[in-house]
Amino acid sequence: MKVLVPVKRVIDANVKIRVKADQTGVETANVKMAMNPFCEIAVEEAVRMKEAGTASEVVIVSAGAAQAQETIRTGLAMGADRGVLIQSEAALEPLAVAKLLKAVVEKEGADLVLMGKQAIDGDNNQTGQMLAALLGWPQGTFISKLEKNDSGIKVTREVDGGLEILDLKMPAVLTVDLRLNEPRYASLPNIMKAKKKTIDTFSPEDLGVDVSPRLETIKVVAPPPRKAGVMVDSVAALVDKLRNEAKVI
Amino acid sequence: MSLDRETFEQLLDTVRRFVAERLVPREAEVAEADRIPDDLLDEMRALGLFGLSIPEDYGGIGLDVEEEVRVAFELGRTSPAFRSAFGTNNGIGSQGIVIDGTEDQKRRYLPKLASGATIGSFALTEPDYGSDAASIQTSARRDGNLYVLNGTKRFITNAPSADLFTVMARTGAKDSGAGGITAFLVEADTPGLSLGKPDAKMGQQGARISDVIFEDCRVPEDAIIGGVEGQGFKTAMKVLDRGRLTISGTCIGVAERLIRDSLRYASERKQFGKPIGSFQLIQAMLADCETECAAAKALVLDAARRKDAGEPITKLGAMCKYYASEMVGRVADRAVQIHGGAGYLTAFGIERFYRDVRLFRIYEGTSQIQQLIIAREMLKEFRQ
Numbered sequence: 001m002k003v004l005v006p007v008k009r010v011i012d013a014n015v016k017i018r019v020k021a022d023q024t025g026v027e028t029a030n031v032k033m034a035m036n037p038f039c040e041i042a043v044e045e046a047v048r049m050k051e052a053g054t055a056s057e058v059v060i061v062s063a064g065a066a067q068a069q070e071t072i073r074t075g076l077a078m079g080a081d082r083g084v085l086i087q088s089e090a091a092l093e094p095l096a097v098a099k100l101l102k103a104v105v106e107k108e109g110a111d112l113v114l115m116g117k118q119a120i121d122g123d124n125n126q127t128g129q130m131l132a133a134l135l136g137w138p139q140g141t142f143i144s145k146l147e148k149n150d151s152g153i154k155v156t157r158e159v160d161g162g163l164e165i166l167d168l169k170m171p172a173v174l175t176v177d178l179r180l181n182e183p184r185y186a187s188l189p190n191i192m193k194a195k196k197k198t199i200d201t202f203s204p205e206d207l208g209v210d211v212s213p214r215l216e217t218i219k220v221v222a223p224p225p226r227k228a229g230v231m232v233d234s235v236a237a238l239v240d241k242l243r244n245e246a247k248v249i
Numbered sequence: 250m251s252l253d254r255e256t257f258e259q260l261l262d263t264v265r266r267f268v269a270e271r272l273v274p275r276e277a278e279v280a281e282a283d284r285i286p287d288d289l290l291d292e293m294r295a296l297g298l299f300g301l302s303i304p305e306d307y308g309g310i311g312l313d314v315e316e317e318v319r320v321a322f323e324l325g326r327t328s329p330a331f332r333s334a335f336g337t338n339n340g341i342g343s344q345g346i347v348i349d350g351t352e353d354q355k356r357r358y359l360p361k362l363a364s365g366a367t368i369g370s371f372a373l374t375e376p377d378y379g380s381d382a383a384s385i386q387t388s389a390r391r392d393g394n395l396y397v398l399n400g401t402k403r404f405i406t407n408a409p410s411a412d413l414f415t416v417m418a419r420t421g422a423k424d425s426g427a428g429g430i431t432a433f434l435v436e437a438d439t440p441g442l443s444l445g446k447p448d449a450k451m452g453q454q455g456a457r458i459s460d461v462i463f464e465d466c467r468v469p470e471d472a473i474i475g476g477v478e479g480q481g482f483k484t485a486m487k488v489l490d491r492g493r494l495t496i497s498g499t500c501i502g503v504a505e506r507l508i509r510d511s512l513r514y515a516s517e518r519k520q521f522g523k524p525i526g527s528f529q530l531i532q533a534m535l536a537d538c539e540t541e542c543a544a545a546k547a548l549v550l551d552a553a554r555r556k557d558a559g560e561p562i563t564k565l566g567a568m569c570k571y572y573a574s575e576m577v578g579r580v581a582d583r584a585v586q587i588h589g590g591a592g593y594l595t596a597f598g599i600e601r602f603y604r605d606v607r608l609f610r611i612y613e614g615t616s617q618i619q620q621l622i623i624a625r626e627m628l629k630e631f632r633q
Contacts, residue, residue, distance in 0.1 A: 034262075070255055077259065185267055188297035188310050191260045192252070 001148075001170075003046045003055045004110040005080065006101050007039035007062050009071040010121040023219040026121075035071045038116025040078075042176045044183040045146060046114050047079035054148045057081050059108060063100050065089055069199055076194035077186035083199035084108075088211060094122075096204075096211040098130035103207035105135060110171065112153070117142050117175040128175035138168045142177040257316060264323045267296060272327040279455040280601055285334050293335055293365065300363030302339040302495075303347060307359035314491065315553040318498035322546070325502015329605050330455030332499055337407045338362045340495055341613070342369025344488040345415045345432055349475040354434060358413060370411035372402035372461050373485055379404075380618050382417075383427040383482060387463060389418035394470050396420070396433065398441070398463040406612070409447050409457045412437050416463070417485055420478045432474040432481035441466030452604030492613050493566040494556065497549045497573035500609050504542040504577045507584040507602055511535060514588050525587070534583040542580060545573040564626035571619035574609035581606045 011017060011026070012034040018027040035043075049055035060075035062068040063086040072083035086100050105113060118125035132139035144163070145156035157164040158177050168174075186194070204211045232238045242249045252260070271292060279285055293299065302317050303309025312320065317339070324332045337343075343362045346354050361367035378385045387400025398418050408414075414435045421429020435442060445460030470476075474484055515526030515535065525531050552565040581603040585592035592599040610616045 070259070073255070073259065185263055185292075185296055186259075187295055188260050188263065188301070190297075191256060191263060192305075192310060195253070195256050 001049075001055050001111045002057045002059065002108060003049060003112045003114055004059050004061055004101075004105055004108060005039070005042050005046045005075065006097075006113065006115045006127070007043065007060055007071055007075055008036045008116070008119045008121075009033050009062065009064055009068045010036045010119055013037055013120060019220050019222045023221060025217065025220050033067065033071070035074050036116050036119045036121075038118060038120070038176060038178070040074075040116075040183040041178065041180050042114045042116050043075045043078050043080060044181045045176060047184075048181065049148070050079065050081075055112075059084060059110070061086070061101065061104050063088060063092055063097050069201075072199055073191075073194050074186065076197045076199075077191040078184060079186075079190065080197075082197050085199055085201045086204060086207065087201050088204050090211055091213065092211055093213055093215055094124050094126035095130055095214065096209065097127050098134055099209045100204060100207055100211070101127070101131050102134045103209055104202075105131075107207075112171060113137075113173045115173070115175055117177055128173055132173035135171075135173065137171050137173050139173045139175070140166050140168050141175045143174055144177050144179040146174065146180065252312075252316060257319075260310075261319060261323060263296070264298075264320055265326075267292075268323055268327050272331050276328045276598060276601070279328060279330055281454075283454040283457070285331065285455050289331075290334060290365070293331075297363075299335045299338040299365030301335075302491075303343055303359050303363040307355055307363060309359065309363035314494055314556045315550065318494055318549055318553045321495045321498025322502045322505065325499040325504075326506040328453070328455065328601070329499060329503065329608070330453045333406060333453060333456035335365065336495075337371060337411075338365065338367075338369050340492040341371035341488050342407065342411070342413070342415060344491055345371070345474050345484050346434070348487050348491075349432070349480065349484045351471075351474075351476050353471070354474065358434065362413070367412040368407055368410050369413050369415065370405055370407045370461075371488070372405050372408070372414050372416045374402060374404050376401055376403050380615060382485065383430070385417055385419060385430065386423070387416070387418040389420045389431060389433060389468075391420070392467070395467045396470065396472070398433065398435070398466040398468065400463050402461040402463075404448070404458050404612075405461050406456065406458050408444055408459045408461050414442075414461060415474065415488075416461075417481050418463075427482035428479050430481035430485075431478045432484045433468055433472045434474060435463075435466065435468050435472060439466055439468060451607060452601065453608055489613055490563060490566050491556070493570035493619075494549060494553050494562075496609060496613055497545065497552075497569040500573035500577040500606070501542060501546050501549060503602060503606055504538065504545070504580040507577075507580050507599070508535070508538045508542060510599065511538065511584045511587045514591070518589075518591075531587060534587055538580045538583055541576045545569070545576045548572060564623055564630075567614070567619040567622040567626070570614060571616050571623065574606075575616060577606045578610055 012032040015032055020027050046058040050058050058080040059082055060072045060080045061084045062072050066087055069085050076083055084104055115128050140155040142158045143155040144158045147154045152169045154167050297310055300309030301312050301320060305311040346358055362369050373382055375385050389396040389398050416433045416435050417430050418433055419429050420431040441464050443462045447457045447459045515531055516524050518525045549569045552562050552569050556562045584599050585603050588599050591597045
């Protein structure tokens with residue numbers, strides 16, 4: 001079974017985000033970048049499947065600027081076999097990424113797509129669902145558990161109010177949630193070996209995909225700074241404030 | 250640089266994350282138990298930390314000196330005891346073999362040292378001879394094709410967990426000086442080798458040291474590093490030469506950690522209605538820490554690059570060890586001062602670093618020995 005893992009290069013989760021002065025977006029110059037944490041969980045799961053013998057090959061795919069190659073290398077260092085970079089300097093929207101991924105899935109003949117449920121930059125939570133729709137494949141989103149069986153794949157989804165267990169036919173698209181696993185640290189020798197693994201590069205044109213934007217960002221602003229809290233001296237005062245000031249009870 | 254920038258940055262980033270996420274949260278636990286838990290040692294092995302300086306051909310990562318120093322900056326940002334666990338495998342416990350070992354010795358020992366399956370240790374210092382290393386008296390008497398070792402080694406880092414010792418012993422006459430010393434590779438389970446009780450010490454709990462005692466301990470002649478008698482002192486000096494830079498790198502890492510902790514405290518702690526960091530006397534201490542630390546860093550990076558370029562760095566290496574270890578001592582002292590009462594409390598961990606860093610001025614050549622090396626090299630250069 002060939003597993004494709006799409007990954008996204010995002011601003012490192014530990015970096016404090018700053019909005020650009022001209023309000024066109026967030027500052028990314030000289031900012032530390034890293035693999036989106038949900039993507040990391042997807043890579044970990046794919047590598048575990050490879051180690052368990054259920055996956056024959058794990059291919060990392062990323063769409064974005066040339067530096068996305070570094071993010072692919074992170075996945076290769078964790079144990080994936082090879083990479084595919086769809087190089088585009090343009091800002092890519094979820095639908096464009098889904099179309100690009102569809103082309104790579106078909107080119108590669110992948111049996112399973114394992115990806116993060118969303119990226120921590122745009123928080124769109126769309127690409128996996130769009131990809132499944134474009135491919136006409138079953139989808140399992142927000143999964144916290146995954147088991148391969150003879151007929152397909154059994155997944156546990158984290159949904160509002162509990163867990164939902166689905167049996168999916170293969171091929172399928174799965175998007176992973178936080179509790180699926182704890183990603184490993186790539187070992188230092190494996191980081192060095194990753195350098196020798198291949199990354200094929202394509203352009204959106206090579207894949208016949210039009211990535212022109214369909215959305216227009218009007219402006220990006222920072223959230224208002226949080227005001228200092230107040231200490232109340234009794235439960236009665238708290239209830240009074242909740243009822244009359246905040247009007248939540 | 251032996252690695253391309255991107256690969257090295259990724260490696261550095263992984264070490265940084267490992268230190269911040271896995272090691273820093275367990276500093277107090279390790280100090281209290283005076284032992285590094287096995288699960289953490291396993292993680293260090295899996296990550297490849299035991300083989301940083303061992304060449305790739307022998308299963309290590311083969312970092313050059315600049316890279317190793319930059320990794321040491323990162324590893325310094327937590328208790329030095331953690332680094333000590335794999336420090337000897339990257340430094341004094343393996344470099345004798347890397348630098349002067351025979352091909353057979355390299356194949357036999359380096360892969361296991363690189364993976365952390367074997368722990369290496371370096372036994373030079375004795376009860377009566379440390380700084381005066383050329384006078385050590387542990388003897389190695391030839392007996393057919395064996396050598397018989399007798400003597401005691403003291404303050405031996407990682408001896409309690411070591412599987413392999415690099416032992417300096419005298420094959421020449423009692424008064425044969427440096428030229429009569431030979432380096433032997435002695436496996437810990439060799440009959441006649443025993444250990445003293447682990448020594449209780451001021452700091453760096455979790456890193457363990459003890460005496461190593463040789464009583465008619467017989468080793469084969471192919472245990473001599475490089476196979477030639479009388480080369481041991483030179484081997485030891487080469488090993489210590491490189492080690493000085495990585496220890497300096499660790500000092501800088503610790504100093505950076507303490508400066509960060511001090512900045513945080515100075516920003517949060519209020520007196521007279523203002524954060525203490527807004528007071529000039531606190532600012533002076535912060536500025537001195539930052540300036541001295543940056544100077545040490547520049548010195549160490551320069552020395553490391555020169556070493557990688559093949560320049561002799563005996564003087565520079567001694568300058569690095571001397572300055573960086575004294576610098577981190579001053580930084581730790583100021584960190585306690587900036588933290589005030591909190592700095593003196595165990596719970597804040599600052600006093601622990603204060604005790605930990607004291608060792609840097611003592612081991613692998615005291616500050617006074619470094620001063621002697623620096624001046625000796627200066628006079629030699631002047632005469633030329």
